[in-house]
Amino acid sequence: MEKRANRLIHEQSPYLLQHAHNPVDWFPWSSEAFEKAKREDKPIFLSIGYSSCHWCHVMAHESFENEEIAALMNRYYVNIKVDREERPDIDHIYQQAAQLAGVPGGWPLSVFLTPDQKPFWVGTYLPPDNRFGRMSFPFLLEKIAEIYRSRRHEIEKSAVRIVSALQEVNRALTKSELPEEDLLQRSAERLLADYDPEHGGFGGSPKFPQTPSLELLLHAAKDDRQGKNSRFAQAVWHTLTQMARGGIYDQLGGGFHRYSVDEAWRVPHFEKMLYDNALLADLYIQAYQFWHEPSFAQIARETLEYVLREMTDEAGAFHSAQDADSEGEEGKFFVWSPEEIHGVLGTDAPIAWSYYGVTNEGNFEGGKTVLSVQKTPEELVEEFGLQPEEVRNKLDSIREKLFQTRERRVRPGKDDKIIASWNGLMISAFARAGFVFQERRFTQAASDAAQFILRHMRDDDGRLRRSYRNGASAVPGFLEDYAALIGGLIELHQAEQEYRWLQEAIQLAEVMVDQFWDDEHAGWLLTPRAGETLIGRPRDWFDASIPSGSALATRQLWRLASISGRNDWLKKVEEVLQIVGQAMKRSPHGLASHLLVWNLYRRGPLEAVYVLPEVNEQTQQTVQNWMKHLSRHYLPNLILAVTEASGTERSDLAIASGKAAVDGRVTGYICRDFRCSAPLTQWQEIETHLV
Numbered sequence: 080m081e082k083r084a085n086r087l088i089h090e091q092s093p094y095l096l097q098h099a100h101n102p103v104d105w106f107p108w109s110s111e112a113f114e115k116a117k118r119e120d121k122p123i124f125l126s127i128g129y130s131s132c133h134w135c136h137v138m139a140h141e142s143f144e145n146e147e148i149a150a151l152m153n154r155y156y157v158n159i160k161v162d163r164e165e166r167p168d169i170d171h172i173y174q175q176a177a178q179l180a181g182v183p184g185g186w187p188l189s190v191f192l193t194p195d196q197k198p199f200w201v202g203t204y205l206p207p208d209n210r211f212g213r214m215s216f217p218f219l220l221e222k223i224a225e226i227y228r229s230r231r232h233e234i235e236k237s238a239v240r241i242v243s244a245l246q247e248v249n250r251a252l253t254k255s256e257l258p259e260e261d262l263l264q265r266s267a268e269r270l271l272a273d274y275d276p277e278h279g280g281f282g283g284s285p286k287f288p289q290t291p292s293l294e295l296l297l298h299a300a301k302d303d304r305q306g307k308n309s310r311f312a313q314a315v316w317h318t319l320t321q322m323a324r325g326g327i328y329d330q331l332g333g334g335f336h337r338y339s340v341d342e343a344w345r346v347p348h349f350e351k352m353l354y355d356n357a358l359l360a361d362l363y364i365q366a367y368q369f370w371h372e373p374s375f376a377q378i379a380r381e382t383l384e385y386v387l388r389e390m391t392d393e394a395g396a397f398h399s400a401q402d403a404d405s406e407g408e409e410g411k412f413f414v415w416s417p418e419e420i421h422g423v424l425g426t427d428a429p430i431a432w433s434y435y436g437v438t439n440e441g442n443f444e445g446g447k448t449v450l451s452v453q454k455t456p457e458e459l460v461e462e463f464g465l466q467p468e469e470v471r472n473k474l475d476s477i478r479e480k481l482f483q484t485r486e487r488r489v490r491p492g493k494d495d496k497i498i499a500s501w502n503g504l505m506i507s508a509f510a511r512a513g514f515v516f517q518e519r520r521f522t523q524a525a526s527d528a529a530q531f532i533l534r535h536m537r538d539d540d541g542r543l544r545r546s547y548r549n550g551a552s553a554v555p556g557f558l559e560d561y562a563a564l565i566g567g568l569i570e571l572h573q574a575e576q577e578y579r580w581l582q583e584a585i586q587l588a589e590v591m592v593d594q595f596w597d598d599e600h601a602g603w604l605l606t607p608r609a610g611e612t613l614i615g616r617p618r619d620w621f622d623a624s625i626p627s628g629s630a631l632a633t634r635q636l637w638r639l640a641s642i643s644g645r646n647d648w649l650k651k652v653e654e655v656l657q658i659v660g661q662a663m664k665r666s667p668h669g670l671a672s673h674l675l676v677w678n679l680y681r682r683g684p685l686e687a688v689y690v691l692p693e694v695n696e697q698t699q700q701t702v703q704n705w706m707k708h709l710s711r712h713y714l715p716n717l718i719l720a721v722t723e724a725s726g727t728e729r730s731d732l733a734i735a736s737g738k739a740a741v742d743g744r745v746t747g748y749i750c751r752d753f754r755c756s757a758p759l760t761q762w763q764e765i766e767t768h769l770v
Contacts, residue, residue: 087160091548093494094130094162098139102149105160108169116157116194122227122234123192124156124220127163127170130494131350131400133409134204135187141207142216148207151217155224156191163188164399164498165546165554168606171617172245177201179244191223196614197238242614249617254601254657258664263678266667267299267311273668278343279318281668285348287338288327290358291622291630291671293318297365298678298715307370319366322359323378326442326449329413330435331482332389333381335359337403345451346442349403349410349491353390354625356382357504364511368713376516383512386505387524392497394535395527396547397505399498402491412491414447415481423484424477430463430470431477496548499536499560502528504625506567514574515710522574529571532564533583541590542607555607558619561591562631569638576702576721581642588639591632592651601654603629620659621669629655630672637676641684641718644733652680675715684718685769686750691723692740701745708762712769 086106087099098105106112116123126143128135142148152158163170163186170188176198177184184203191200200223205216227234270292273281280286293315300312322328325344327336334356336347363379366372390398405412417437421428431437436453443449454462456470465473506525513522536544536551543556543564568584571577594607605619605628619628633655640648656677663670663677689705691698702721709719722735738755740746747759749768759765 091496091546091550091552092130092162092165093492093496093548094128094135094164095160097130098143098160101139101143102146102153103143103158104149104153105158108159108161108166112157112159113194113196119157121155121157121194122199122223123159123194123196124152125159125161125173125188125190125192127161127173127188127190128186129162129164129400130492131352131402132186133348133350133403136404138187138189138204138216142205145207148217148220151220155220155227157194164494164496165552167557167559168610168613168617171605171619172613172615173198173201175245175248175617176241177203179241179248193234193238197242199234199237199241201241245615245617249615250600252602252620252658252662254654255660257653257656258660258677260681262663263295263299263302263674263681266663266671266674267296269667270296270671271310271314274314275342276317279314279321280342280344282342284342285338285340286342286344288322288335288355288359289668289671290362291626291675292668294362294365295667295671295674295678297362297369297713298675300369301713301715302678312369315366316370316372319363319375319378323374324452326451328378329385330450330452331478331485332385333378334385334389335382345436346449347410349413351390351401352624353386353397353399353498353501354504356386356390357501357508358625360386361504361508361511364508364515365713365715368515368711371711379508379512380516383509383521383524389493391524392495392531394531395524396497396531397502397528398493398495399501400494402493405489405491410443410447410449412485412488414441414443414449416441416447420481423480427473427477430459430473431481433462434459434474434477496546497531497536498546499532499543499556500563500625500628502532503560503563503565503567506564507570510567510570510574514570514706517707517710522571525567525571526575529564529567529580529583541586542594542609543587543590555610557607558591558595558603558605558628558632559625561587561595562628562635563625565591565635565639566631569635573717573719576706576719584635585639585643588636588648592636592648595632596651601651602658603632603655620662620673621666622672626672627670629659630670630676633673634676634679637679638684638718641686642720642732642734644736652676656680679716682716683752684750685714685716686734686748686755687717687719687765687769688735688738688748688750689719689721690735690738690740690746690748691721692743692745694723698745705745705747705762705765708766709769712766714769 087095161169173190174184180201182201187204189202189205190198192198206213208215281289296311296315300309303309322344327339327344327347334351337350337352338348340346360379360382363375367375403409420431424431434454435450437448441448459470460467506528509521509525536547543560544551545554545556546552565584565587568580572580595603597604605617621627633652636648637652659673663674689702720734738748741758744760747765749756756768
């Protein structure tokens, strides 16, 4: 085969590096690739994936490492590899193209383009021969190349049709009146129509957690007269409990896998993504605030402990993903046979088999079992004739022994790049954990990550970079990067009450509005004003693997407007809600994160302001005690600020305006609906105003 240039070897993306030694003549997304396609009059084959994607690995092994298939690719195409985690803008455009072409989308995404980036054929995983009801990749390569040579007009017609549809989708929605007051409750009812009452969650298999939809149900339960006994609350309780007992949750090491391939949460797709664990840890913490159920706090803690143990860079930021595969096999690190468990536990093996549902048949390939909780401790007491304390001790010992044994296995690969938005989500989770559990080490983890991002992934002009690995990437930050990081900084300010975090959040919000707000049509754009020119500037209305950038940005602007009194920012919040109002009614699942913003806007902020007459050990201890009590309340619209005597920069915040300490004591004010309580100097007085 003709010697090729190894263009990916100098890339920082672990995903691109996985393909650096393929016989395929890969290009990164670059002007060099497009110029070559134009010069040689070749179509482009674009492959989008990510490092921990199982089916991306499968297609790579079957096709991209195959000399004959690679020869076809090199002969007829200019081939481009894209890491969707580094370039969500490119992925977003061509995932939209897939949906418009009637393809469900997902990864790997396989797209054929004209030299000017226009898609004309879209698919996902393509097998090397005819199987799974799909045409073979080699046949498709030859067929499309033949059509490109002999019937170019068909290619161009398809490309024009898809691009026109993309432009239509990405036009601003029509503004209307703000939604009706009862939209949240009606949307929650619609979500329950898709709810699985047996296993929890929504729909059948494969089943994803859909965290924004669950948070929406929690908001609806908060507003419902039946509260914790409402159908909304019961659905969240049942779902969180079933997930925590299932194989989607790593029963030994903590943390959540990407999704479940079955409807009962038992067998997962084994990759672990930072964003899933951030969103789910945060949701379990909120559920703990709502119910004070210790098991929810335990799952949140274990998930965060997993992140600290396995996903935290030595410099403090968080890595992106853990692979589904190890030693070339999906899930090998996580699954067990009865014999393996007996070899570790001896006479205690039957308890583990019963508790974790381990059988000779197994529930995974090769007779192996994904561990999930199949019995309660009370059932084990009856089954084995033990005392409750004995069962608890044995289960703790079993878990520890199995975990330590598993630690000696070959670990799955890890994508150690640092992504700004995913770090922002995890910073929020750690900061909330530090606030609710009153544990400094969780808050410190959030602080360390935030300092890393601000120090190493921000340019001198205040603009963010998307990712970092051996240095910040050349890719500018996207809307979700700014919005998620701003959210993390606000949570850090709420947990630590260090003014610098609020200052950083406000400065980033200024840049975000400047770079991403659409002055002509209103609403947010996914890509920055100064970013690369693609075939369009997409909008990010709908939730996907993480909440939509539009919803995240609007939520943070609402919070900052409440703190700072910026009416221009509040006006933008209103404009977004007017734009998505009709769409929220039609698609509560897809726009759940916008519905959460609507509920916050509708309810208005609940402001808790603590004013210190002076800063000393006694006043700080009082504030700490009040924050500890406050953290036990589920208050999704809470805006907390601790201010000092007049004349300090904190006291200039709008939220602190007109508030002073009384009689030399720490004084609290609770404000809602444009009115504030009288000065309060006892926690019991403050608590009565929170209901």
